Amino acid sequence: MLFEDPTPLVAGLNPEQAAAVTLPPEHALILAGAGSGKTRVLTTRIAWLLQSGQAGPGGIMAVTFTNKAAKEMMTRLTAMLPVNVRGMWIGTFHGLCNRFLRAHHQAAGLPQTFQILDTQDQLSAIKRLCKQHNVDDERFPPKQLQWFISGCKEDGMRPRDVVVRDDETRRKVEIYQLYEEQCQREGVVDFGELMLRSYEVLRDNDPIRVHYQRRFKHILIDEFQDTNRLQYAWIKMFSSPHTEGLPPSGNAVFAVGDDDQSIYAFRGARVGNMADFVREFQVKHQIKLEQNYRSASNILNTANELISHNSRRLGKNLRTDAGAGEPVRVYESVSDFAEAQWMVDEMKQLEREGTPRSEMAVLYRSNAQSRVVETALFNAAIPYRVYGGLRFFERAEIKHALAYLRLLENPHDDTSFLRVVNFPPRGIGARSVEQLQDVARSSGCSLHDAVSGVTGRAGTAIANFVALLDVMREKTEAMTLKEIIELVLDKSGLIEHFRNEREGEDRVENLEELVNAAESFVMQEGFGRDAVALPVDEHGSSLSQSPVSQGLDPDAPVLNESLAPDAETGETLSPLAAFLTHAALESGDNQAQAGQDAVQLMTVHAAKGLEFDCVFITGLEEGLFPHENSMSDRDGLEEERRLMYVAITRARKRLYLSHSQTRMLHGQTRYNMKSRFFDELPEACLKWLTPPQPAWAAAAPSVGGWQGGRRGLYATGGSPAANPAWSPGFLSTGSGTPPPKASEPDRGVDIRTGQKVFHNKFGEGKVLALEGAGADARAQVNFSRHGVKWLALSVAKLTPVDE
DNA sequence: CGATGACGAGCGGTC
DNA sequence: CTCGTCATCG
Numbered sequence: 001m002l003f004e005d006p007t008p009l010v011a012g013l014n015p016e017q018a019a020a021v022t023l024p025p026e027h028a029l030i031l032a033g034a035g036s037g038k039t040r041v042l043t044t045r046i047a048w049l050l051q052s053g054q055a056g057p058g059g060i061m062a063v064t065f066t067n068k069a070a071k072e073m074m075t076r077l078t079a080m081l082p083v084n085v086r087g088m089w090i091g092t093f094h095g096l097c098n099r100f101l102r103a104h105h106q107a108a109g110l111p112q113t114f115q116i117l118d119t120q121d122q123l124s125a126i127k128r129l130c131k132q133h134n135v136d137d138e139r140f141p142p143k144q145l146q147w148f149i150s151g152c153k154e155d156g157m158r159p160r161d162v163v164v165r166d167d168e169t170r171r172k173v174e175i176y177q178l179y180e181e182q183c184q185r186e187g188v189v190d191f192g193e194l195m196l197r198s199y200e201v202l203r204d205n206d207p208i209r210v211h212y213q214r215r216f217k218h219i220l221i222d223e224f225q226d227t228n229r230l231q232y233a234w235i236k237m238f239s240s241p242h243t244e245g246l247p248p249s250g251n252a253v254f255a256v257g258d259d260d261q262s263i264y265a266f267r268g269a270r271v272g273n274m275a276d277f278v279r280e281f282q283v284k285h286q287i288k289l290e291q292n293y294r295s296a297s298n299i300l301n302t303a304n305e306l307i308s309h310n311s312r313r314l315g316k317n318l319r320t321d322a323g324a325g326e327p328v329r330v331y332e333s334v335s336d337f338a339e340a341q342w343m344v345d346e347m348k349q350l351e352r353e354g355t356p357r358s359e360m361a362v363l364y365r366s367n368a369q370s371r372v373v374e375t376a377l378f379n380a381a382i383p384y385r386v387y388g389g390l391r392f393f394e395r396a397e398i399k400h401a402l403a404y405l406r407l408l409e410n411p412h413d414d415t416s417f418l419r420v421v422n423f424p425p426r427g428i429g430a431r432s433v434e435q436l437q438d439v440a441r442s443s444g445c446s447l448h449d450a451v452s453g454v455t456g457r458a459g460t461a462i463a464n465f466v467a468l469l470d471v472m473r474e475k476t477e478a479m480t481l482k483e484i485i486e487l488v489l490d491k492s493g494l495i496e497h498f499r500n501e502r503e504g505e506d507r508v509e510n511l512e513e514l515v516n517a518a519e520s521f522v523m524q525e526g527f528g529r530d531a532v533a534l535p536v537d538e539h540g541s542s543l544s545q546s547p548v549s550q551g552l553d554p555d556a557p558v559l560n561e562s563l564a565p566d567a568e569t570g571e572t573l574s575p576l577a578a579f580l581t582h583a584a585l586e587s588g589d590n591q592a593q594a595g596q597d598a599v600q601l602m603t604v605h606a607a608k609g610l611e612f613d614c615v616f617i618t619g620l621e622e623g624l625f626p627h628e629n630s631m632s633d634r635d636g637l638e639e640e641r642r643l644m645y646v647a648i649t650r651a652r653k654r655l656y657l658s659h660s661q662t663r664m665l666h667g668q669t670r671y672n673m674k675s676r677f678f679d680e681l682p683e684a685c686l687k688w689l690t691p692p693q694p695a696w697a698a699a700a701p702s703v704g705g706w707q708g709g710r711r712g713l714y715a716t717g718g719s720p721a722a723n724p725a726w727s728p729g730f731l732s733t734g735s736g737t738p739p740p741k742a743s744e745p746d747r748g749v750d751i752r753t754g755q756k757v758f759h760n761k762f763g764e765g766k767v768l769a770l771e772g773a774g775a776d777a778r779a780q781v782n783f784s785r786h787g788v789k790w791l792a793l794s795v796a797k798l799t800p801v802d803e
Numbered sequence: 804c805g806a807t808g809a810c811g812a813g814c815g816g817t818c
Numbered sequence: 819c820t821c822g823t824c825a826t827c828g
Binding site for chain 2: 065066067068092093094095097098116118119190191192194195226263264266267365366367368388422425427428429430431432584585586587603604605606624627628629630639643665666
């Protein structure tokens with residue numbers, strides 16, 4: 001029974017997938033292209049390991065980046081075979097770190113009920129710190145300090161590890177140090193700290209490390225290309241390929257990733273981890289999954305051709321058995337408004353042809369672009385859903401409620417204290433709070449404990465607030481989570497405050513939804529009926545138990561991240577503490593309209609991992625996509641190209657690429673060239689819906705036939721050879737007269753978009769766009785000191801600047 | 804103390 | 819343009 005024939009699991013897999021699933025227990029790197037069945041391989045691998053008896057649930061650790069991916073893995077796994085998911089460590093990096101630190105909080109030097117700061121909390125903690133230490137926020141903007149601190153942690157560096165070369169860095173490191181002390185004092189950890197602290201516990205604590213190395217025979221990692229330095233080092237701790245003086249751990253790391261889909265370098269991801277992994281772990285098995293099951297070949301070839309323009313790839317080419325399918329449609333509009341209108345018209349047509357709205361997605365490079373699309377959809381009464389706004393647990397009213405709840409758990413959480421000390425307003429102003437902070441600082445205690453040191457009217461008001469908290473804490477002691485939250489919402493005055501607010505209905509609704517969220521959390525985590533956490537067996541043996549018999553809904557698998565008992569005492573967290581952890585680690589969904597059949601709007605980043613029948617990639621313009629901040633260096637540009645690759649590979653059947661000649665951005669109309677990425681796509685796969693023409697031709701009366709070629713009279717960085725010859729067939733309704741081939745405009749100056757130039761009056765700037773020819777040639781330049789300007793090249797002297 | 808207006812800045816975003 | 823932060827007035 002335990003050693004069933006694995007064939008059914010592997011049946012239906014292609015040879016590469018099957019090979020990956022059934023690899024021997026040794027380190028392996030799976031290069032899994034977009035749509036190649038990556039998640040399937042990962043989950044089938046786990047199922048296979050379990051079913052063949054090579055590992056028990058307790059011997060497996062599987063790490064992902066998002067809760068969504070972790071959930072999907074669990075859902076698929078439980079569908080494949082009955083398994084006790086609770087015994088397994090499947091979750092996000094941070095979720096698993098949390099679980100680890102709760103269990104080893106003493107070794108980590110943390111209170112067991114430590115609170116987790118999300119990005120917002122972290123920023124406000126830093127702001128508070130800066131104010132207290134009189135940090136010049138002109139020279140050291142809190143956002144930048146946050147970036148610095150997170151960056152240090154992502155690289156595994158404590159303040160003492162940072163190499164200080166200049167005074168600015170010295171000061172930043174000082175603030176980093178102070179920030180750490182503040183967090184430690186308040187018993188809070190940020191996301192980076194979850195990773196770094198658990199890494200250090202593993203590194204410095206031989207028995208703990210050895211324990212986990214022996215326990216986890218198989219470590220599986222999803223989206224390996226997105227790991228940062230610290231995450232890589234963390235994984236190494238669990239597998240420790242070369243620990244001196246210790247026997248080989250004998251476990252296997254199974255890493256799945258795609259270097260072509262690495263789009264998070266900006267937040268510390270290191271594609272280089274893939275190569276490092278192969279070298280340092282002496283990886284014996286590398287398998288490429290190149291068979292794509294998602295897209296028609298016109299779409300796939302478009303993606304392949306684009307990404308082939310990147311250097312430094314591990315090398316991979318997706319193939320498909322699907323037919324050519326429809327050509328990739330390219331549309332050029334006059335304005336962003338027209339672009340949106342055209343999309344709406346196409347969507348209506350698609351809908352008539354039977355495409356569900358939820359199978360249509362609009363992808364854009366930056367969030368600001370969603371507005372014009374939303375307006376058009378709204379006016380056309382087409383339901384839509386925007387991803388990427390504030391999520392449930394990030395909403396202000398929810399954060400306020402959570403702050404009260406956190407103060408019940410930990411009165412010394414100053415961040416939460418400050419958030420709600422005067423919210424709803426209760427007459428405690430900035431002055432009173434400052435007094436309180438002064439007292440707290442001089443006596444080295446928390447704000448909560450400093451209250452007795454403040455005298456006068458301010459003191460009374462604050463004392464009342466603290467008393468309110470204390471009363472709430474006392475009253476809620478024996479309550480269920482639901483009752484606690486209801487009491488807090490009531491006694492804090494939050495509900496009433498938002499009831500009286502002009503447009504506070506949504507907020508009241510959200511607060512009521514918080515009660516529901518807590519209820520369903522309690523149900524899922526099993527706090528209600530069997531309050532005891534399931535025993536975690538060392539090497540797992542509960543294969544025979546079906547998930548149903550454990551009262552788990554297979555459709556709603558749980559992460560079980562907050563239930564880890566204390567390693568020594570076996571004590572588990574209270575439902576409230578567990579819920580607060582859940583709120584911090586899982587920020588929740590962002591829209592309530594999820595159920596409706598709606599067109600999906602999101603950034604390309606947010607689209608990673610998703611797929612749709614029809615995809616619109618919009619705003620394909622120089623400066624926008626590729627984004628101007630990424631255009632100057634090769635790495636930045638290559639990441640933009642990977643981003644475009646991710647966008648293209650989201651589409652199954654139909655793909656639209658559009659760009660606009662003009663676009664409202666930052667309140668002014670910008671003239672953008674079409675994206676250079678168009679020049680990197682295979683002509684044979686494309687179909688141009690609009691006659692190629694330069695911007696000015698749209699405004700000026702046509703002089704018979706089209707002016708200019710596909711590139712119009714725009715200048716580009718490419719050589720004339722990069723300009724593909726016009727060929728019949730890429731016009732949807734060819735009029736029979738091919739346009740004359742484009743000639744490079746004669747400007748007499750060798751400048752191109754993206755280039756840095758120097759102007760005698762305005763200084764240094766970057767060329768955003770070029771327009772016109774000869775005497776009319778103009779350049780749009782973004783000067784670092786003087787902003788964006790249009791300059792006539794016949795007048796202005798622009799000197800190219802070498803970088 | 805708390806609500807309203809000027810002002811400046813503006814990629815991507817999981818946990 | 820549009821949001822978030824700061825400064826001033828009631």
